[in-house]
Amino acid sequence: MNILLLSNGAPGYHRFFNALMQLFSSDGHQFSVAVDSEFSKDQNNLGELGCEVYEFSSFFSAHLTDHMLLARYSDCNLNSALLSDYERAETYKIAGGRDLQFYERLKSALLSFFEKVILGGEISLVVYEGVSNAFAHFAYFVCVKHGVSYKGLMGSRLPGRFVITDDPCAESKKIENIMSDISSGRLLVDKSVKDWCEQYLDNIENLTPDYMSFNRLDKVDIFKRYFNMEKLRKLFRIIRHLNDDHKHSFQIGNPLKHSFQMFKRNFYRKLKVGFVARYYLKPVPLDRFFLYPLHFHPEASTSILAGAYLNEYEVIRNIAFNLPQGTVLYVKDHMSAFAFPELKFYKKLAALPNVKLLAPDAPTKTLIKNSEAVITLTSTVGYEALLLDKKVYLFGRVFYEFHPDVIRIENPTQIFDLLTKGKAENMTVGREYNLDFLAAFYLYTRTGRLNLMASQKEAIDSAKNIYPEICL
Structure with missing residues (x-):
C-alpha cells in the first residue's frame, strides 16, 4: 500500500507521525510525505525518513491559477477551507500582502499539488491529524474526489480513547448510526463496554479528556517555555531558513517573524493575567x-x-x-x-x-x-x-x-x-439513553492515548500502541 503522510509546522507532531510511518514501512508499505514548506521539512526531520518528500511552497511559487481545476472542485467549499489558516495568519500577523489573487492561486495550487502527489504516487491512504487546516482540507477534497482513504487521528473526549476520522462534520452522523443500531437491537454491546460506560458516567464529574492533560496551554510561565535546548535548536533552524520564499510558505510565513509573534503573544498573556483577573466575578448561589x-x-x-x-x-x-x-x-x-x-x-x-x-x-x-x-x-x-x-x-x-x-x-x-x-x-432522555449514547461514542473511538505533542520516546511508544488500531 502507498501511504502519504501530511506534515507541517504543528509543534512536535512529527515525532509521533514519523514513528508511525516507520511502523508502516516495517510492515512492507511504501510511504511518502507532503510538507507545507522547506522550514517544516527541516524542523520535522523529514530528510531522515528515507522517502520521497513533496514540498508545497516551491510548487506554489511556480504555479499559475488553473481556473478549470477550480471549476472541477466547485462542489467543495474551497473558500471555507481557507478560514482556519486565515484565522491563524491574522492571529500571528503573518498575512501581510495577500490579496484575492493570492488566495485564488493558493486554492488552485493546493488542489494541483495534491492531485499530482496523490494520483501520481498511486496513494491509497493519506494520514494526518483530523482536518484542521487548509493544507489538510485540500488534501481531503482530493481524496474524496478520487476515492482515496483519509485517516485523521484525533484525541477524543473519552480518556484512553482516540478517533480516526475523515470529515469532522460527519462524526455526529456516524455515531448516530451506531446509536441507532444499539437502540434497534441490531448491535449488541459487550458487557465490558457497558461496565466501562457505567463507570465513566458515575465519575463524569472527576474526569478530564486526555487532550486537556496533554496540551499544557494553561501554563503561562515564559522562562520554561522558551529558554531551553529545543527552542535554541529551533532558532538555529530559523536562521538557516531566513532566505526562504516566505510569501509562498503560506502557513508559517517568515519563521523568525512567526516565532517572535508566538513569543510576544505568550509574553503579553503572562503580563495580562493579573489585569484580566479583575474582570472575573464569583458565581452567586441565587442566580438563574x-x-x-x-x-x-x-x-x-x-x-x-x-x-x-x-x-x-x-x-x-x-x-x-x-x-x-x-x-x-x-x-x-x-x-x-x-x-x-x-x-x-x-x-x-x-x-x-x-x-x-x-x-x-x-x-x-x-x-x-x-x-x-x-x-x-x-x-x-x-x-x-x-x-x-x-x-x-x-x-x-x-x-x-x-x-x-x-x-x-x-x-x-x-x-x-x-x-x-x-x-x-x-x-427528553435519561440515564439509559445516555449510557447507549456513551456506548455508541465508545465504539466509534479506538483504544489508545493519543498525545501528538509527546517527547521522542513517548511518541515512539504511543505510535507502537496505536498502530494496530490504525491498521484495522
Whole structure:
C-alpha cells in the first residue's frame, strides 16, 4: 500500500507521525510525505525518513491559477477551507500582502499539488491529524474526489480513547448510526463496554479528556517555555531558513517573524493575567443562569466546525440581549486560552448587561449542574452537560449534535424563543439513553492515548500502541 503522510509546522507532531510511518514501512508499505514548506521539512526531520518528500511552497511559487481545476472542485467549499489558516495568519500577523489573487492561486495550487502527489504516487491512504487546516482540507477534497482513504487521528473526549476520522462534520452522523443500531437491537454491546460506560458516567464529574492533560496551554510561565535546548535548536533552524520564499510558505510565513509573534503573544498573556483577573466575578448561589464556555482560538474546533461564529463577543452579545427575563449569562473563561484575547475583549464582555465573566478555574461541572442549560459553539462542556442531564444550545457542528437534548441555534434571531421554550420543557432522555449514547461514542473511538505533542520516546511508544488500531 502507498501511504502519504501530511506534515507541517504543528509543534512536535512529527515525532509521533514519523514513528508511525516507520511502523508502516516495517510492515512492507511504501510511504511518502507532503510538507507545507522547506522550514517544516527541516524542523520535522523529514530528510531522515528515507522517502520521497513533496514540498508545497516551491510548487506554489511556480504555479499559475488553473481556473478549470477550480471549476472541477466547485462542489467543495474551497473558500471555507481557507478560514482556519486565515484565522491563524491574522492571529500571528503573518498575512501581510495577500490579496484575492493570492488566495485564488493558493486554492488552485493546493488542489494541483495534491492531485499530482496523490494520483501520481498511486496513494491509497493519506494520514494526518483530523482536518484542521487548509493544507489538510485540500488534501481531503482530493481524496474524496478520487476515492482515496483519509485517516485523521484525533484525541477524543473519552480518556484512553482516540478517533480516526475523515470529515469532522460527519462524526455526529456516524455515531448516530451506531446509536441507532444499539437502540434497534441490531448491535449488541459487550458487557465490558457497558461496565466501562457505567463507570465513566458515575465519575463524569472527576474526569478530564486526555487532550486537556496533554496540551499544557494553561501554563503561562515564559522562562520554561522558551529558554531551553529545543527552542535554541529551533532558532538555529530559523536562521538557516531566513532566505526562504516566505510569501509562498503560506502557513508559517517568515519563521523568525512567526516565532517572535508566538513569543510576544505568550509574553503579553503572562503580563495580562493579573489585569484580566479583575474582570472575573464569583458565581452567586441565587442566580438563574445559562452557562457559556469561551473557546480556544485559533483552533479547528472553531474555524472548521463553527466558522460562522468565530467572533465570540458578537455571539455572547446576541445571547445577552435575548435572555429570558430573570436569567443571566455566565461566561466561563477557557483554561487553555485565558488572557490570550486583548484586554478590551474582557472589558467589553464585562460591560454587557446580563453577563458575568467567570475565571477559568471556576468549577465547570458544578456550574453545569446549577445552570438552566449550556450554550456553546462546539465545546466539550456541551457534551458533559448532556451527560449531567442538562440541555445544550448549539451554534456549531460537533459529534454530539444528534443528541435529543441538543437544540440547534440556526439563526441568532431564534435565541430568545428557543431559550424561553426550552425552559418550559423537560429533558427528553435519561440515564439509559445516555449510557447507549456513551456506548455508541465508545465504539466509534479506538483504544489508545493519543498525545501528538509527546517527547521522542513517548511518541515512539504511543505510535507502537496505536498502530494496530490504525491498521484495522
